[in-house]
Amino acid sequence: MERAFLRKLIALCVICGLASFALLGLVAFRDGKREWKDYQQEYQSLLLEKIDRVANPVFFQRVTSMKPEIKQVMLDGLGRVDRCTTCHLGIEDSLFTGAKQPLTTHPDPRLLESHPVEKFGCTICHGGKGLATTYDGATHQSNAHWPDPMVEKGFMQSRCGYCHNNYAAIEADELVLGQKLFKDLHCSGCHKVDPGDGVMAPVLTAFADKGTGSFDFTHIDGDHSRQNWVLEHFKNPQKVTPGSPMRIYAMNDTQLKALTTYVLSLTERVFTRDYYPNEKFVAEE
Amino acid sequence: MAFENSSGETDLSVETSGKPVAENRRGFVKKLAVTALALGAGGLTVQFGRFMTPNVLYEAAKVFKVGKLGDFPIGSRIVIEGRGVEIVRGKEGIHAISLVCTHLGCLVNPVKNDPEVGYACPCHGSRFAPTGKVLGGAAPTDLPWYEMYMDHMGTLVVDASTVNHKRTKLVV
Numbered sequence: 023m024e025r026a027f028l029r030k031l032i033a034l035c036v037i038c039g040l041a042s043f044a045l046l047g048l049v050a051f052r053d054g055k056r057e058w059k060d061y062q063q064e065y066q067s068l069l070l071e072k073i074d075r076v077a078n079p080v081f082f083q084r085v086t087s088m089k090p091e092i093k094q095v096m097l098d099g100l101g102r103v104d105r106c107t108t109c110h111l112g113i114e115d116s117l118f119t120g121a122k123q124p125l126t127t128h129p130d131p132r133l134l135e136s137h138p139v140e141k142f143g144c145t146i147c148h149g150g151k152g153l154a155t156t157y158d159g160a161t162h163q164s165n166a167h168w169p170d171p172m173v174e175k176g177f178m179q180s181r182c183g184y185c186h187n188n189y190a191a192i193e194a195d196e197l198v199l200g201q202k203l204f205k206d207l208h209c210s211g212c213h214k215v216d217p218g219d220g221v222m223a224p225v226l227t228a229f230a231d232k233g234t235g236s237f238d239f240t241h242i243d244g245d246h247s248r249q250n251w252v253l254e255h256f257k258n259p260q261k262v263t264p265g266s267p268m269r270i271y272a273m274n275d276t277q278l279k280a281l282t283t284y285v286l287s288l289t290e291r292v293f294t295r296d297y298y299p300n301e302k303f304v305a306e307e
Numbered sequence: 308m309a310f311e312n313s314s315g316e317t318d319l320s321v322e323t324s325g326k327p328v329a330e331n332r333r334g335f336v337k338k339l340a341v342t343a344l345a346l347g348a349g350g351l352t353v354q355f356g357r358f359m360t361p362n363v364l365y366e367a368a369k370v371f372k373v374g375k376l377g378d379f380p381i382g383s384r385i386v387i388e389g390r391g392v393e394i395v396r397g398k399e400g401i402h403a404i405s406l407v408c409t410h411l412g413c414l415v416n417p418v419k420n421d422p423e424v425g426y427a428c429p430c431h432g433s434r435f436a437p438t439g440k441v442l443g444g445a446a447p448t449d450l451p452w453y454e455m456y457m458d459h460m461g462t463l464v465v466d467a468s469t470v471n472h473k474r475t476k477l478v479v
Contacts, residue, residue, distance in 0.1 A: 040340055040343040041343065043343050043346070044342070044343035044346045046350055046351070047343075047345075047347040047348070047349055047350030047351070048346065048350065049350065050349075050350030050351065050353050050354040051349075051353065053354070054353070069459075072459070073459045078457065080457070081456050081457065081459060091362070091363070092362045094368060096365075096366070096368070103365070105363075114460075116460065140371065140372060
């Protein structure tokens, strides 16, 4: 009895040991398979179709011998490293306007001309995890557990306000409207944005620097994202923050969105000087 | 439990008495074990190999764009800030030369008023010809040229990971 049981136990141990060793091997092999490698191969074959061997043999040869590699932009002045171009390979390439994600061209090439990827990277405007090389890792979707997930399309202008002060000069209509609303609704009577503003309510000078984790989503129905929190809060402050003395302001959806965009542009982040625009700040009288 | 134990005993007896069955089973188990071991050892080797050659290093990209051809008129020498290379365009073509002194890695200064000397190092006085050939001073070797190409959008790209040993100029 005893001996038979021991034998079984030993057999079980040996089997488990071998199985875990086999699994270790499998994991090691599977680890080499990454989604960006597939995208780079797709890019290579697409690019080879689009370019002419005779016109530029040196470049054709380079593309033919392209190997999958992580591409990154080091941004010392912004304190970031962006690896987005590992998958978004055609982002600055006019030949890829018709390609599907992630190889497609940037929807607004004019913006990229004034903000070249090699100098600005991607995450300073779009948010998200620059170092990540997977779709989920880069937080393409809103994520309550990452301080700065990617900005939703409708709120992109909030990022322009990180560096730009003169919203009209860069045709940031949402920021222009949002700033006007902030003034017209006398928000600065209680919320401090500039020196001299009221300080009865939470100070908003660095509102955009608050991570997703510092918002209370208990009373939020939809997305657990900062922009959704702000939107819901403007619709009904008491519902989102019970006990808040802030009242409901009658605003339509456009105005709500504009004001949300504006408050989410209020930052105290500082970058090196060469990142700031040359346009002069014209104080509105 | 009792049933299991008794069945175990009968199994063992079959193993010892029925020789062909046992041999078959033993062979199969051996094969299985060897496969599992090989898979594990192979995986370990692969992972170790990958560890020695990382996917990416925490440094600036070695392949970088320097601008359109129009930014570099014929006869110009333009230093690319932050990259340690100078783009030189002559009548015969264009090339990228490293500005990192081969002695101790200071950035050499382009010399423009002396036809003999192209670059001079401010640290230990090395001098280089316009082609990068070392003329004197502490530097042991010539300044390397890097591979350069034009991509399909007409942007000039320097590949600082590949040295252009033949010193061929890019004809554009």
